[in-house]
Amino acid sequence: MRSPGFWGGRAPRKLQPSEQPTEGSDSMKLLCALVGILVASMCAGQGLVAKKAWTPPRTADGQPDLQGVWTNATITPLERPADLAGKAFFTPGEAAAYEKRVVENANVDRRRSDISADVGLAYNEAWWDRGTHVVKTLRTSLIVDPADGKLPALTADGERRAAGLAEQRRLHPADGPENRSLAERCILWGTAGPPMMPGPYNDNYQIFQAPGYVAIVVEMIHDVRIIPLDARPHLPSNVRQWLGDSRGHWEGNTLVVETTNFTGKTRFRGASENMRLTERFTRTDPDTILYEYTVKDPATWTKPWTAQVTMAKSNSRVYEYACHEGNYAMTGILTGARAGENNSAKAATK
Amino acid sequence: MAKRLWMATVAGAACLSVLGWAAPPPKPAGYVPPRTADGQPDIQGVWNNATITPLERPADLAGKAVFTPAEAAAYEKQAAESNNRDRRGKDGATDVAGAYNQAWFDRGTKVVPTLRTSLIVDPPDGKIPYSAGGQKRLDAAAEYARLHPADGPEDLALADRCILWYTAGPPMLPGPYNSNYQILQAPGYVAILVEMIHDVRIIPLDRRPHLPGSVRQWLGDSRGHWEGNTLVVETTNFTGKSRFHGATENMRLIERFTRTDANTLTYDFTVEDPATFSKPWSASIPMTKSSGPIYEYACHEGNYAVPGILGGARAQEAATK
Amino acid sequence: MIAAASVAAMLSVTTLPAVAQATISRGPRTADGKPNLNGIWQVLTEANWDLQGHAAAAGPMVPLGAIGAMPPGQGVVEGEEIPYKSEALVTKKANFADRLKLDPEVKCYLPGVPRATYMPFPFQIVQTPKFILISYEYANAARTIYMEDPGPAPVDSWMGQSVGHWEGDTLVVDATGFNDQSWFDRAGDFHSDALHVVERYTLHGPDMLMYEATIEDKNVFTRPWKISMPIYRRQEKNVQLMEFKCVEFVEELMYGQYRKKPAKQ
Secondary structure: OOOOOOOOOOOOOOOOOOOOOOOOOHHHHHHHHHHHHHHHHHHHHOOOOOHHHOOOOEOOOOOEOOOEEEEOOOOOOOOOOHHHOOOOEOOHHHHHHHHHHHHHHHOOOOOOOOHHHHHHOOOOOOOOOOOOOOOOOOEOOOEEEOOOOOOOOEOHHHHHHHHHHHHHHHHOOOOOHHHOOOOOOOOOOOOOOOOOOOOOOOOEEEEEEEOOEEEEEEOOOOEEEEEEOOOOOOOOOOOOEOOOEEEEEEEOOEEEEEEEOEOOOOOHHHOOOOOEEEEEEEEEEOOEEEEEEEEEOOOOEOOOEEEEEEEEEOOOOOOOOOOHHHOHHHHHHHHHHHHHHHHHHHHHHO | OHHHHHHHHHHHHHHHHOOOOOOOOOOOOOOOOOEOOOOOEOOOEEEEOOOOOOOOOOHHHOOOOEOOHHHHHHHHHHHHHHHHOOOOOOOHHHHHHOOOOOOOOOOOOOOOOOOEOOOEEEOOOOOOOEOHHHHHHHHHHHHHHHHOOOOOHHHOOOOOOOOOOOOOOOOOOOOOOOOEEEEEEEOOEEEEEEOOOOEEEEEEOOOOOOOOOOOOEOOOEEEEEEEOOEEEEEEEOEOOOOOOOOOOOOOEEEEEEEEEEOOEEEEEEEEEOOOOEOOOEEEEEEEEEOOOOOOOOOOHHHOOHHHHHHHHHHHHHHHHO | OHHHHHHHHHHHHHOOOOOOOOOOOOOOEOOOOOEOOOEEEEEOOOOOOOOOOEOOEOOOOHHHHHHHOEOOEOOOEOOOOOOEOHHHHHHHHHHHHOHHHHOOOOOOOOOOOOHHHHOOOOEEEEEOOOEEEEEEOEOOOEEEEEOOOOOOOOOOEOOOEEEEEEEOOEEEEEEEOEOOOOEOOOOOOEOOOOOEEEEEEEEOOOOEEEEEEEEEOOOOEOOOEEEEEEEEEOOOOOOOOOOEOHHHHHHHHHHHHHOOOOOOO
């Protein structure tokens, strides 16, 4: 059992200097604390803020305070791009250049002679809100483990399942609503997960805390993750839920949430219903929550993998996203597919 | 002759004393019912109200309000013989229809202890006082039933449909069998479990208002209070579908329960429905202590009758095409 | 001097009080002195079938038998009748006649306010000084009650915008910014986008809330009217909200007609 550390958080792997230090022995901890405070007090005098010295305020019942409206929009991809292989971090200058390039690219004209392709590529940043910044840690991928920033290899079963799903999608793109994505069906959005991943827009969350509970309102699609902090057991294993079943506890200043009871229908990157997710929320400064998660699904990946996203404080509010109530998309997609088949059938009989 | 006159006078006095719903209940000579823990006169137990005395006075007994004991005994003997005689019919259908004897029924074997010739005590002629409108409606309903005996389940008797039994009412009248009730009392409530069809009348004794007028119920909505040793129950909010002698949804019922001796619960009721009856009418039925128990009557769960009746009607129609 | 101060600061930091992990407070007051509404609650009335008093009745779907029948209810409306304008009453009756097609609940649409309160599903209140979150199990509907007024609702929505304040020990919630899409119950009672609801939540003992809602809509009703009912705390061991993501269950209903038909043989 790890003892709550002054810095909070648990670091299962070797950390870079820019990140939080590992837990060492108590005397080392003491020394680091001393040094940190000395540095902090000196830096503070020069107008710089050393994040490592920041302690989150507490809620009335003593929980580190994570409350507020947060956004995890970022242009950092889940996996490290091929052209950045071997490069785990940007320098600040490289990050700025990358951001500039990505943002420009998102708004560039993409005309095509084929009408379908032309329309398909017409969406620019007026339609999206993917963010304009890389993550605060300046990593080149959200994945921090494996070290190459890529998802670990799939198991044979994982590959088979993934291939099967891809084939299904190819053969039956729109036979019925079940063939469409969960977002198009207005059942589940990527930002809800869990894990809670940035999506095309509205990557917004509002966190509330009351004695014994942390509640996360996910704007898309008004999902509320209510996480009890007592030691109650998970739901029975025959009960499976889209967002799984979460249980939380504090380790120092880090909220650790364990989630099981997934359905296997969420197909998070191909995961099975036996996926086990561990999330860690640490408020590293007034405007930042470091959100880290580890996925364990031996049926799908050859080893667990871990990713980090930084969540930034937002001045905005969470709006109501009445997805299903306004879901013209589904009707349009299906009737369009049926019309297409009709046209093909008519053409065939000519 | 003198004895008969005396009996008639006593009976007449008793009759007069229950006339109208404002009259005081019959005062039992000397019997004081025990009390429940919260002070209600105790009417608890299993009771049975089976009797061969009819609701309305038979035509051949017009003008005769009360039997002599000998007449009563003769009436009882005659009823027993009549109910058990062979009634062979000319064709299969009438033969079967007449086949039910007292093995199938349990109407009781006795007239009421008051020796009245009808359960109705008011009007004095022992007959239901239909208004012109009420009689018209009754006749129309009878004509409809004659023409549409089994178009669908709604044409069948409520008892055949397993919705409501005769003994539940209210008012609670004896039925063809199982005329059994269990009464329980708790602070502020009297509960009457009617065996047929496991209906429970839960009667609050506080002065709460009736249900809203928009809510109508098969058994209406009952409110009770004690007047001395008599439980007075007022019931409104009927549906008009219960077909109680043609009564409409505006029927208003007053019932009076008085334990007149250890083994007798005297049950009086008065029915009021100006749209159907030209004046209120009243009846009195004694309920007799029974050893019980109350059984479960899972009527609907075993209702082969309705599919049989309707299926038979459809088969007949098909045969005549 | 700096070293000593640093040591002192560090010591005070490392001796922070242990985080209260396991306390799901049932105390009558929150830490900021307000009545403690935290917990999982559910209403026991038949209001969702029909706000007004009603006898039991057959349901609109014969195959559902008794399961689809309407249970009876004594009604939750003060004065028994909802004061419709005469032309609005015509609409209500038409709604009722066609409720299988028109009731938004059938399609798993958001329930609006106050219907969300008395759906036959539990909801959880997470109470903080600045916000009170109500998370409804039904269709994972949610509303955040702003305890500091954020100004007028920026846009209309199904669940409206709720602004709360305390009047003594009563939480008063003022909800506006509704669209006209939701119903009040399965009996066709409806509103326009002028809907204004004021709710009052008052604890009566630790396990019961008395709930009142005053409903006002100048386009539909002749005057404001009020409903009231108790809300009971769910007390099963380890009780939690579960998922009722009903969108999946209505896809066949809503999109089945657009399915690809199997090819003719």
